[in-house]
Amino acid sequence: MPIARPVPTAIVEYQPAAHVRAFPGSVRAARRVDLAFSVPGVLEALNAQEGRSLGQGAVVAALDQRDYQNALDAAEARYVKAERDLVRARTLWDKRVGSKASYEDAQAARDIALAELRIREKALEDTVLLAPFDGLVARRHIETHEHIEAKQTIVSFQDLSSIEVVIQVPERVIAHGGPEEMGALRVRFDADDSRWFEAAVHEYSAQADPVTRTYDVVVALAPPSDLTVFPGMTATVQARIDGRTPPPRAPAPALTRIPVEALWRGHDGLSYVWVIDPDGSTPAKRRVEAVALVGDGVQIRDGLTPGEHVATAGLHSLRESLWVRPMVPGARGLDG
Secondary structure: OOOOEEEOEEEOEEOOOEEEEEEEEEEEEEEEEEEEOOOOEEEEEEOOOOOOEEOOOOEEEEEOOHHHHHHHHHHHHHHHHHHHHHHHHHHHHHOOOOOHHHHHHHHHHHHHHHHHHHHHHHHHHOOEEEOOOOEEEEEEOOOOOOEEOOOOEEEEEEEEEEEEEEEEEEHHHHHOOOHHHEEEEEEEEOOEEEEEEEOEEEEEOOOOOOOOOEEEEEEEEOOOOOOOOOOOOEEEEEEEEEOOOOOOOOOOOOOEEEEHHHOEEOOOOOEEEEEEOOOOEOOEEEEEEEEEEEOOEEEEEEOOOOOOEEEOOOHHHOOOOOOEEEOOOOOOHHHO
């Protein structure tokens, strides 16, 4: 028996079936908030033209502060008086002229006045609405000089440095792998349908919409540098939906996967691989049908069986008359 020449090989793997699906979606900002005052009052200033960019800490709106300033001044006066009363009560108590109860009452009154002062200070501070982060005024919900209630939305504020696309995924897709099995995600905006942008699943709902029976899936991506994308714009999300659990061994012609370097093209323009017997034999030239690139490999529809060995180097020097065997990892020369 001739000495078998060692050949670098790879093992044919099972490739779960994958289906490319497209889902219509809507753009939204990754960070968004409805800004509101925590106190009521009359809106005196509104620095929030729709579409205007504001930096973090910038003044968005302000209420008329006169009533709040007056309330703070009164609270400060009450606190000053309560502090004086406490000093007097302590002096009397130290001299054993005043009662301990009077001293404790003065101390409690001072503490109450201090708490009231802090409440009034906070209320005055809350008459100014600040931008919580760098962002854009998406919508203004009120005009100046209107009386507003606490928690009433003044503006919708959004950060467009990162955007999301929300899609609705049918329950049959969720049942066979879910969003975690969605691969090769990319987004195309209807405003420019000539380009695709890479994306990733950010989050998804675990409860279906009672009417549509679909689940919201949020896809995140960086906004294109040369395309203006605003919330509410429409987009299409394309994803590869993989099967959840492959069978332990799939007979041909099931989908399989091999390294790119194992595939070669013959003079007839068709695709081939060299199948190597693990026990040593002549290589078998086998025609295969390549379907698509999957990561660093090639998806094969027909011609291979999972577990077989295919040559990955020296493909054009192999002949069906040569005696070869798979190379032993880490070995060299004929010992390989």
